[in-house]
Amino acid sequence: MLERTGVPTEEDLAKVIPPEERRKRGPYAVFECFQRIPCDPCYPACKAGAVKPFDDINDLPVVDLDKCNGCGACVAACPGLAVFVVDETFSETEALVKMPYEFLPLPEPGETVGCLDREGREVCSGRVVRTVKGKDKMATPVVWVAFPKASCHSVRHIALRRGVA
Ligand code: SF4
Ligand code: SF4
Numbered sequence: 001m002l003e004r005t006g007v008p009t010e011e012d013l014a015k016v017i018p019p020e021e022r023r024k025r026g027p028y029a030v031f032e033c034f035q036r037i038p039c040d041p042c043y044p045a046c047k048a049g050a051v052k053p054f055d056d057i058n059d060l061p062v063v064d065l066d067k068c069n070g071c072g073a074c075v076a077a078c079p080g081l082a083v084f085v086v087d088e089t090f091s092e093t094e095a096l097v098k099m100p101y102e103f104l105p106l107p108e109p110g111e112t113v114g115c116l117d118r119e120g121r122e123v124c125s126g127r128v129v130r131t132v133k134g135k136d137k138m139a140t141p142v143v144w145v146a147f148p149k150a151s152c153h154s155v156r157h158i159a160l161r162r163g164v165a
Helices: 011-016 073-077
Strands: 030-031 083-087 094-100 112-115 124-130 142-148 157-160
Touching: 030 073, 073 083, 073 094, 112 142, 124 157
Parallel strands: none
Antiparallel strands: 030 083, 083 094, 094 142, 112 124, 112 157, 124 142
16 A cells, blocks of 8 residues: 555554553654665654664654654655654644644644645635744644644645635
8 A cells, every 4th residue: 555655554553653641641653664775864863862773864764752742854854755753732622733734835833734644635714823844944844733633644634725725
């Protein structure tokens, strides 16, 4: 599935979504990086030491979620747009996801957006909380989006609604 469509399976995702006990403790990174390729910018980006050193640059990242503070530096550093930070403790009803966003214009804080799943289907509406451009011009902008908690493991992209009646 992943090789043909770029969409991970439930089995793939089960390997990277942490157990409920960790999810309840605060924001955590989800590395949806499933293919061995020569790539490792997530390792130096993580100043918390949560991404373990790579023995081989083709290795998949290994993350210690007890060290992860949800800062999102790895989201901005990943050229594969494969990393997300999920915060299920954001509010009683909403989760916050920090997601890479490589399009212009960037969304503005307070803007209502469509929240899309990994296959591009809109599953709910969301609210942009913050847009972080980063000082490094190689960094990918990161958009913080709040939306109903039940969709926190399916929403991975947004669509702007500007100009949509
Ligand atoms: S979110 Fe921050 S602390 Fe967690 S793995 Fe990414 S860079 Fe490290
Ligand atoms: S930077 Fe992104 S694509 Fe590269 S190894 Fe890390 S998570 Fe995977």
